[in-house]
Amino acid sequence: MAKSEEPITIKKYANRRLYNTGTSTYVTLEDLAVMVKAGEIFVVYDAKTGEDITRSVLAQIIFEQENKEGQNLLPIKFLRQLIRFYGDSMQMMVPRFLEASIDSLTKEQEKFRGQLAQTFGGGFGSFEEQVRRNTEMFERTFAMFAPFARQGTQPPEGSGAPDKPGEKPAEGGEITDLKRQMEEMQKRLDKLSDK
Numbered sequence: 001m002a003k004s005e006e007p008i009t010i011k012k013y014a015n016r017r018l019y020n021t022g023t024s025t026y027v028t029l030e031d032l033a034v035m036v037k038a039g040e041i042f043v044v045y046d047a048k049t050g051e052d053i054t055r056s057v058l059a060q061i062i063f064e065q066e067n068k069e070g071q072n073l074l075p076i077k078f079l080r081q082l083i084r085f086y087g088d089s090m091q092m093m094v095p096r097f098l099e100a101s102i103d104s105l106t107k108e109q110e111k112f113r114g115q116l117a118q119t120f121g122g123g124f125g126s127f128e129e130q131v132r133r134n135t136e137m138f139e140r141t142f143a144m145f146a147p148f149a150r151q152g153t154q155p156p157e158g159s160g161a162p163d164k165p166g167e168k169p170a171e172g173g174e175i176t177d178l179k180r181q182m183e184e185m186q187k188r189l190d191k192l193s194d195k
Helices: 029-037 054-066 076-085 091-107 109-121 125-145 172-194
Strands: 008-012 018-020 025-027 042-046
Touching (some): 029 054, 125 172
Parallel strands (some): 008 042
16 A cells, blocks of 8 residues: 555544544544554544644543553653653753664664574574663763762662762662563564474
């Protein structure tokens, strides 16, 4: 199916129903999530006021996806840090940083998929290393956004945070947690392959 240059218009009515004007059908948030995954571009307008509510509907889709079992993409630490940026002087830089980060991740997606395929065939070493590097990059970047916030606070003991500037954090906590999550994923994959 060829994708149109014009975004599809979705209207949201007072009864919370979403209407796809392109197909003349009512749709659900799940249908919109499928459209996003298929690369279809749409805008959502409030049917009564004409206000563009695309951002809030997309956020609602993310909320729904995050509430599904095993669908969590947004780590709690990331969500807390993101909330801290609301109203902060650095707030205007966050969207551009996040867009650049997700664009980079999208471009590297096939490479990551290849690494995952290799990883599941022969241990988790390279995947853990990639996750560790990405985590460090995000932490360094967020530290740049709020350089004074961290000076007055001491990390809790055993948190894996460095005691001195320039010192590497202890790898125990995060790596152990990642290993546990990967083991859970492997168990789920094993169950699926048994079926």
